[in-house]
Amino acid sequence: MSNPTKPLLTARYGIAESWKIANAERAGAYQVAKRALTSIEPAKLKDEVKNANIRGRGGAGFPAGVKWGFLNPGPNDQVYLVINADESEPGTFKDRSIMDLDPHRLIEGAIISCYAIGSHVAYIYVRGELASSVTRLEDAIADARKAGYLGARPFGVDHEIEIHVHTGAGAYICGEETALLNSLEGRRGEPRLKPPFPAVKGVFGMPTIVNNVETIAVVPDVIDMGGDAWSALSRLPADGGVRLYGVSGHVRNPGLFEAPVGITMRELIYDYAGGMLAGRPLKAVIPGGSSTPVLDPRRLVDAPGEDQPLHAWHGKSEIDVPMGVDTYRALGTMLGTCCAIVMDDTVNMVEACRNLMRFYKHESCGQCTPCREGTGWLVDVLNNLCAGRGKPEDVDLLVDISNNMMGNTICAFADGTAMPLLGFVQKFRDEFIDAAHNGLPSDVRHDHSVRREVEKVA
Amino acid sequence: MAFALTPEGEREVDELLTRYPERRASLLPVLWLCQRQNGWISSEVVDYVSQRLDLSTATVRGVVTFYTMFFEEPVGENVVWVCRTLSCDLRGGKAIQDHLENKLGCTAGHTSSDGKFTLLKAECLAACGQAPMVQINDRYYENLDVEILDRIIEAHVTRGAEAAADEFSTHATFGAPSKAPISTAPPPPSPEAVRLASQPPPAPEPVGDES
Ligand SMILES: Cc1cc2nc3c(=O)[nH]c(=O)nc-3n(C[C@H](O)[C@H](O)[C@H](O)COP(=O)(O)O)c2cc1C
Ligand code: FES
Numbered sequence: 238m239s240n241p242t243k244p245l246l247t248a249r250y251g252i253a254e255s256w257k258i259a260n261a262e263r264a265g266a267y268q269v270a271k272r273a274l275t276s277i278e279p280a281k282l283k284d285e286v287k288n289a290n291i292r293g294r295g296g297a298g299f300p301a302g303v304k305w306g307f308l309n310p311g312p313n314d315q316v317y318l319v320i321n322a323d324e325s326e327p328g329t330f331k332d333r334s335i336m337d338l339d340p341h342r343l344i345e346g347a348i349i350s351c352y353a354i355g356s357h358v359a360y361i362y363v364r365g366e367l368a369s370s371v372t373r374l375e376d377a378i379a380d381a382r383k384a385g386y387l388g389a390r391p392f393g394v395d396h397e398i399e400i401h402v403h404t405g406a407g408a409y410i411c412g413e414e415t416a417l418l419n420s421l422e423g424r425r426g427e428p429r430l431k432p433p434f435p436a437v438k439g440v441f442g443m444p445t446i447v448n449n450v451e452t453i454a455v456v457p458d459v460i461d462m463g464g465d466a467w468s469a470l471s472r473l474p475a476d477g478g479v480r481l482y483g484v485s486g487h488v489r490n491p492g493l494f495e496a497p498v499g500i501t502m503r504e505l506i507y508d509y510a511g512g513m514l515a516g517r518p519l520k521a522v523i524p525g526g527s528s529t530p531v532l533d534p535r536r537l538v539d540a541p542g543e544d545q546p547l548h549a550w551h552g553k554s555e556i557d558v559p560m561g562v563d564t565y566r567a568l569g570t571m572l573g574t575c576c577a578i579v580m581d582d583t584v585n586m587v588e589a590c591r592n593l594m595r596f597y598k599h600e601s602c603g604q605c606t607p608c609r610e611g612t613g614w615l616v617d618v619l620n621n622l623c624a625g626r627g628k629p630e631d632v633d634l635l636v637d638i639s640n641n642m643m644g645n646t647i648c649a650f651a652d653g654t655a656m657p658l659l660g661f662v663q664k665f666r667d668e669f670i671d672a673a674h675n676g677l678p679s680d681v682r683h684d685h686s687v688r689r690e691v692e693k694v695a
Numbered sequence: 696m697a698f699a700l701t702p703e704g705e706r707e708v709d710e711l712l713t714r715y716p717e718r719r720a721s722l723l724p725v726l727w728l729c730q731r732q733n734g735w736i737s738s739e740v741v742d743y744v745s746q747r748l749d750l751s752t753a754t755v756r757g758v759v760t761f762y763t764m765f766f767e768e769p770v771g772e773n774v775v776w777v778c779r780t781l782s783c784d785l786r787g788g789k790a791i792q793d794h795l796e797n798k799l800g801c802t803a804g805h806t807s808s809d810g811k812f813t814l815l816k817a818e819c820l821a822a823c824g825q826a827p828m829v830q831i832n833d834r835y836y837e838n839l840d841v842e843i844l845d846r847i848i849e850a851h852v853t854r855g856a857e858a859a860a861d862e863f864s865t866h867a868t869f870g871a872p873s874k875a876p877i878s879t880a881p882p883p884p885s886p887e888a889v890r891l892a893s894q895p896p897p898a899p900e901p902v903g904d905e906s
Contacts (some may be wrong), residue, residue: 250869315716327780327819330867337867365727365764366776366820368833369866401714406723406762409818423722423748425761441716485782485823492824493869527781527819576823578782592781596818602761683784691787691827691840692794 245458245470245479246451247495250338256373258380261341267386269457270348274394277460282353286456288464290477292498294331295321295412295449296526296573297649298476298562302464305354307436310444317445318351318359319421319435320453323405323412325364326526327596329574331481332450334493336363336370339454340377344400346456348381348391351398354446358399361450362417365406374402409600413648414447416602427602428648451481472499473561482560483576484510487517487584487686499564502532502556506579514686517581521665522556524565525573527593528653530660531586532556532570540567570660583685586665587672590658591619592683597654605646611638612654622669625676632669635662698739704728708747718748722758726765735766771806771813773851775799776830779816782823787840791827792816794841798848811852825865832856834864 249255249264258266273282287302310316320343324332335343347359363371378400381387389397403421405411411420415429418440439445455478459467468477482494482505489511496509502522506512513519521531532555540547546567550558558564565572580589598612618635621627639655646652662669684691700708707728711721725748729740736759738752745752759765766774777792792803799807799814806813822828825837829844836847843863850859 247869324821325819328782328823329819330821330823330825333821334867334869338869364821365762366817366830366833369835369864373866399714404724404727406727407764408762420723421720422717423719423758425758441720483824485826486785491786491826493867523781578785578823580785584785589781592779592784596780599818682789683781684787684790687785687787688790691790693840693842 244495246335246342246455246481247339247493249342250334255338256340256377258341258377258384261339266341267345267381267384269461270345270386271392273349273460274352274392274396279353279355282349282460285460285464286353288468289455289459290464290468290471290475291452291455291459292476292562292572293449294451294455294480294574296326296528296571298572300475301448301452304436304448305446307434308354308444308446309437310355315358315441315443316354316356317440317443318347318354318356318453319414319417319440319445319447320347320359320361320450321412321414321417321447322361322363322367322370322450323409323417324367324450325409325412326528326574326576327593328485328523328578329483329526329576330485331483331493331574331576333367333370334481335450335454336367336374340374341381342457343374343450343454344377344381344386346453347400348386348398349456349460350446350448350453352391352394352396356446357397358401360421360440361400361402362411362421363402363404364411365404368404371402371404378402408602409596410602410648410650413650416648417447418445425602427604428650430647455479470497471561472497473559473564476561476563480575482509483574484579485576486522486579487514487581488512488579489514499559499561501559502577503534503554505560505577506556510579513579513581517583517686519556519579520582520584521580521586521589523578523580523657524560524570525575525577527578527596528571528657529565529573530570530657531664532568533664536664538568571656580683581686584683585672585677585681586661586668587619587622588677588681589683590661591616591623593657594619594654597650601650601654605651607642607645608651608654611642611651614638615654615658622672623677623681625672627673627676629670629673631673632662632666635669696739698729698733698737698743700728700732700743704732719750722748722750722755723762726755726759730765735769772811773831773856774813774815776815776817776820777803778818778820778822778826778828778830780819780823782819783826783828786826788827790841791829791839791844794844795829795848798845812848822867825868831859831864834860835866836863837865 291301292298408426410416411426413428416426420426435445471477485491494509534556536555538550540551562572594615598616601608601612603609639658642651642655711724741755745755779788799812801807803816828837847863
């Protein structure tokens with residue numbers, strides 16, 4: 238096992254009724270916020286966050302401290318903190334655990350963050366489906382207010398802070414930060430052109446910091462330990478701390494794990510998640526949500542040059558590269574939300590790809606033609622391949638459509654559709670060509686490995 | 696018949712309006728209040744909301760149609776969303792949907808003939824580690840198999856949604872190991888071994904240049 242550190246982010250997850258304020262406080266909640274607001278300068282708090290090298294946990298991996306540094310509010314500007322709890326990227330289920338099992342950590346992080354960036358109002362945008370998480374959050378906020386940690390004078394300090402939960406209503410695109418801002422303003426969740434970036438002109442036309450739930454939830458630990466010390470928990474440079482790793486699919490113990498940044502996918506699957514379900518080899522793993530290109534354990538890192546970022550792993554399997562924002566980018570994929578979807582050898586990659594592309598077709602907001610038309614076209618071509626109506630040229634057509642979607646739209650949704658498609662085709666081309674010749678078998682489905690248990694067949 | 700919120704709902708709207716610097720921002724929460732009371736967003740609801748928030752009906756309708764959770768037509772007493780995105784499908788999402796269709800006697804997108812259940816397909820609901828799962832009304836039911844699912848559906852019929860939720864619905868969990876059998880398959884061999892097994896190292900592949 239990979240010398241697991243003392244749990245931080247999940248330290249209170251195991252406590253009975255951990256979401257109640259008394260139980261959370263008995264385990265240390267709000268101590269750091271109290272200290273921060275009563276005895277630390279906002280500028281110093283921002284420095285610690287910068288030193289912590291927190292790479293945004295929402296998928297793009299942008300350094301939180303750098304983002305906070307973009308704020309430059311005018312004298313009449315109201316600065317907003319918006320916490321992204323839309324969690325809709327297929328395969329991703331980590332932020333929900335923070336809201337359900339330790340909402341006070343998120344609130345404490347929000348209080349410290351608001352104070353640091355000079356904000357008086359934070360909105361937590363939660364996807365509409367997570368109604369029970371919303372209830373826990375709202376109860377927790379009410380209790381924190383009663384305790385005097387929110388409101389006009391949190392901890393007796395003259396810096397008003399209010400936190401409101403805003404509930405979405407079913408739309409993946411609202412996780413994209415500018416779509417989220419539109420949705421928060423009561424509009425259709427259509428992404429905005431950037432620039433201006435939210436830090437300059439965000440919600441209600443005001444400077445806004447948008448961060449993921451987990452990004453904000455680590456702030457109390459960062460301030461408690463100091464940014465440098467927290468950063469050093471990671472195994473990688475410039476990508477600090479610990480984070481939540483999720484594993485779903487064909488592993489023995491699907492679920493969430495806390496570990497340092499930089500464990501490998503092999504460790505995640507075989508040490509943390511208990512290895513593969515009975516009798517089946519690992520075929521492929523989508524590393525960090527459906528928009529991140531798939532990894533193939535048979536493929537080896539090809540970085541012979543000493544100046545290549547992955548040289549240290551030259552000749553090793555893709556799943557032996559440490560999981561970090563920069564290492565995974567160098568590998569041609571993305572760390573994304575760090576929630577892996579694991580597939581065994583019963584899964585047909587064309588069908589897996591089609592499942593995800595149907596998702597993107599369903600969720601495209603329709604503003605930009607390449608995305609609206611491209612997602613539909615990809616599904617049409619994949620449907621033809623699966624039904625045995627395809628031709629080998631269709632495989633190149635998929636690539637062509639994807640290449641014409643990337644970089645040609647307002648937001649990154651189209652890239653997040655095209656990149657995984659290209660990954661599937663590039664790494665499992667044989668299966669696509671085979672489908673073009675033969676279609677898919679009529680019993681193709683993803684759940685052969687578990688079907689007897691789910692259907693309770695004796 | 697014209698729609699109006701209950702007096703309590705009205706008070707909630709007043710409170711919601713204080714949360715945002717712009718009136719319009721309370722549109723989604725107000726629509727939620729209305730849907731909870733009315734079951735769906737009828738054109739009477741749209742009229743009411745547009746007057747209450749000073750927006751055109753076209754604006755309100757444009758928002759309603761954007762979001763999948765606002766119902767534009769009446770639904771059954773309970774709404775069952777079955778997740779069919781990849782992580783759930785890997786763990787039996789299709790088996791769950793098939794079972795529900797048989798049990799409720801309607802396919803996804805439809806309401807059972809007794810009006811008790813509307814069955815809808817959902818995209819990933821952020822519960823992938825506890826797949827397969829369904830959402831019924833506003834609660835999650837996870838780590839399903841067909842037997843548990845039968846009990847959940849029966850409970851909704853015989854004891855009502857609230858009692859069913861109290862007994863069966865789930866939150867996020869952490870660190871509860873599953874009962875699944877340990878893999879007898881070894882981890883993928885070390886990379887060196889793979890290469891020996893006549894697997895050439897991948898050439899750098901410029902995406903799109905392949906023929
Ligand atoms: C299509 C799309 C969907 C996204 N969904 C989410 C989401 O559900 N949650 C999230 O935190 N970030 C999501 N993001 C990323 C956000 O735009 C933004 O980068 C993030 O919330 C910033 O927070 P961070 O820097 O703390 O990660 C999405 C981005 C795109 C393009
Ligand atoms: S795929 Fe079903 S909850 Fe994520």
